[in-house]
Amino acid sequence: MVLRIDMSPDELDQYFDSYQAWSEEGLKIAPGPAPLMSRAILVSELLALREEPETALAGESKVYQTYTGLANHSSSTPLQNLERITFSNMSIRKTHVGHFLLCRTIAPCARFVAISTVVEDTDGLVQNLSMYNFPTTIGCSLDHLDKLFPIGTVIAIREPTLKEPLQGSHPLVRVDSPTDIVFVDPNHPILHGITWRTGLQNVSPAMPDTVEGWKDRGDAYFRASEWLPAAIAYSRGLRLNSEAIVLRLNCSEAFLRLRYYSGALYDARYVLSLADIPEGFLHKALFREAKAEYARGNFDAALVSFLRCREIRPEEQSVIDWISRTRSRQVESTGQYDWPSLVRMAREDVHLDVADYQGNIKVQSMPHRGGGRGIVATKDVKLGELLVHISTAASAKLDSV
Numbered sequence: 449m450v451l452r453i454d455m456s457p458d459e460l461d462q463y464f465d466s467y468q469a470w471s472e473e474g475l476k477i478a479p480g481p482a483p484l485m486s487r488a489i490l491v492s493e494l495l496a497l498r499e500e501p502e503t504a505l506a507g508e509s510k511v512y513q514t515y516t517g518l519a520n521h522s523s524s525t526p527l528q529n530l531e532r533i534t535f536s537n538m539s540i541r542k543t544h545v546g547h548f549l550l551c552r553t554i555a556p557c558a559r560f561v562a563i564s565t566v567v568e569d570t571d572g573l574v575q576n577l578s579m580y581n582f583p584t585t586i587g588c589s590l591d592h593l594d595k596l597f598p599i600g601t602v603i604a605i606r607e608p609t610l611k612e613p614l615q616g617s618h619p620l621v622r623v624d625s626p627t628d629i630v631f632v633d634p635n636h637p638i639l640h641g642i643t644w645r646t647g648l649q650n651v652s653p654a655m656p657d658t659v660e661g662w663k664d665r666g667d668a669y670f671r672a673s674e675w676l677p678a679a680i681a682y683s684r685g686l687r688l689n690s691e692a693i694v695l696r697l698n699c700s701e702a703f704l705r706l707r708y709y710s711g712a713l714y715d716a717r718y719v720l721s722l723a724d725i726p727e728g729f730l731h732k733a734l735f736r737e738a739k740a741e742y743a744r745g746n747f748d749a750a751l752v753s754f755l756r757c758r759e760i761r762p763e764e765q766s767v768i769d770w771i772s773r774t775r776s777r778q779v780e781s782t783g784q785y786d787w788p789s790l791v792r793m794a795r796e797d798v799h800l801d802v803a804d805y806q807g808n809i810k811v812q813s814m815p816h817r818g819g820g821r822g823i824v825a826t827k828d829v830k831l832g833e834l835l836v837h838i839s840t841a842a843s844a845k846l847d848s849v
Contacts, residue, residue, distance in 0.1 A: 479539035498558035522625035523606035572645035576620035600651035
């Protein structure tokens with residue numbers, strides 16, 4: 449039975465019952481060797497799938513399915529502590545703990561629930577690869593995928609899982625945690641002594657081999673608002689020179705645009721830790737550190753950095769504006785809100801720039817209520833007292849639901 453958008457409730461129940469039975473039966477089957485796959489067949493099927501979302505008729509509804517609740521693996525072992533494995537030594541229905549798969553893409557990516565492509569190992573054997581939860585790829589363009597994973601990209605997959613497909617007949621390597629994917633540069637130690645049976649494969653566009661080359665690549669992506677490809681390019685340049693200040697600052701700014709504030713903070717602070725940096729770079733590092741702290745809700749720390757920025761450029765209006773905003777957030781974080789102004793602003797945008805607040809409450813274990821956790825008051829609560837304020841995480845208009 450195939451999942452369809454027009455299924456009745458009874459048909460859906462029947463579908464999921466059959467899937468549960470199939471899944472439970474599969475758990476009883478021991479891991480087994482993976483079949484040899486045809487390179488030509490996998491690549492041609494992937495190319496056909498890649499075109500589906502782009503050629504669908506206007507107004508046509510399509511269903512892409514995945515299943516949650518399954519046991520997913522995420523490796524916590526550093527790459528250097530794992531042993532290399534190839535497809536010939538991998539088994540279906542098994543997570544290969546203690547190993548990593550060195551492979552490279554031989555086809556462009558297709559986008560469904562997961563990001564799908566075809567990879568080959570060093571022996572020239574091929575399998576499908578499905579990557580779930582990869583940043584910036586939900587609803588993205590094929591061009592964006594091609595920037596992230598150009599054909600020929602070499603990756604190491606930590607503790608890979610080879611599994612049977614939910615649909616179709618070909619096994620696949622499934623990656624649920626993006627941190628299990630390591631982009632491998634040509635000079636990476638794990639490539640020492642490695643030869644690819646199918647020979648060299650050029651990446652298109654060609655990968656830079658200098659710090660300046662990676663900077664130029666990152667700058668081009670940044671100008672196109674391709675924040676993650678830009679951050680990746682800057683990061684790969686930093687592998688060649690970890691103290692390249694411009695790359696650090698650019699990477700910090702790219703992370704800010706991605707809302708990856710911990711990464712932005714790390715790179716800004718790395719620059720600030722260096723000795724004798726020019727004043728212009730010092731100002732940029734402080735400004736990006738301050739904005740990252742502000743976004744993380746650390747308004748006291750943000751204000752310190754903004755004030756240091758003002759010492760360098762007292763007349764810069766953007767710094768003055770950020771200082772004012774930060775002081776407003778400090779007041780709000782004590783529970784004092786200008787409610788009429790917030791209501792007016794919310795009519796334009798529900799995602800308000802406003803601080804969170806936690807009053808006289810806390811989360812604690814609730815063994816006397818049957819277990820779990822709950823929210824309890826830490827002192828007597830007065831009528832009308834504000835207990836908590838949390839900024840909007842997601843919203844939808846009634847007419848769009």
